[in-house]
Amino acid sequence: MDSHKKDPSVFDADCSARHALELVASKWCTLILSALAEHPMRNGALLRRIDGISQKMLTQTLRELERNGLVLREDKQTVPPHVTYRLSQTGQSLSTVLLTLDRWAEQNFPALDRAKADYDLRQSVGHKSSRSV
Amino acid sequence: MDSHKKDPSVFDADCSARHALELVASKWCTLILSALAEHPMRNGALLRRIDGISQKMLTQTLRELERNGLVLREDKQTVPPHVTYRLSQTGQSLSTVLLTLDRWAEQNFPALDRAKADYDLRQSVGHKSSRSV
DNA sequence: TTAGGTAGTTACCAAAAGGTGCGTACTTGT
């Protein structure tokens, strides 16, 4: 009957936990939730805060987050339109985890950059058969 | 000269921190790193552990993780082939963050499922203009 | 009157992600 309610382990494809992880671990979701963790914002403010996001992806992702109960949408029903988005209780609990992820990225990118440079150098330097013990 | 080394904030597109976040917050990476956090594994074991991943995506993602210095590849140079993958120091520090994300998903998916059901019901029940304050 | 700001939606198109199947090279088991 219910197509999505099996073993609650992220390693099981097609279980709700995996679906939740896939939602939560996607680039625009992490950024939007992290931005809203700072304070509630309107459409325009989010657009300005999150460099590189398009209006389309912002709206699309916000709808998805609203649908999953992570963000709350407040429409003041005025004209010109005034809509604010803020985190729900669940969204807030998630945002603390995502912020540690943000911080990890901001702290560890130099290591990743170095590793990449090394790796690419090793590949280009010719001796192709050097990936052993 | 260097195309990717600006403001170290994830909100800035095209900075290394953002690139790192995008790598790290992608579905296969989170699952592979979480699996390897349990213990080092070979190709076949990862394939069995991570339900739904294809051989192609596994190899592709492992190479990307190896390139970024998050996992280490050990080829015993035997025949038949015997290759094991394990986390590097950096990979391990990341995996602790990702495991809290896994646990969040496994604990909170019921709330998300409920929210989705509510939302979809509200949409289908007809009264289309009820998303206000 | 005309432009601009608000928060969108829609249609169309390009790029990226990902699946499937086949080939490789060598060994072991039947």
Add this chain to the structure above:
DNA sequence: ACAAGTACGCACCTTTTGGTAACTACCTAA
């Protein structure tokens, strides 16, 4: 002699993701 297992690489194709531009509806300011 032949199939199977290991750890892939490559080519082909479909699906998903995301960008761009145009349009809506209403108000305000010049």
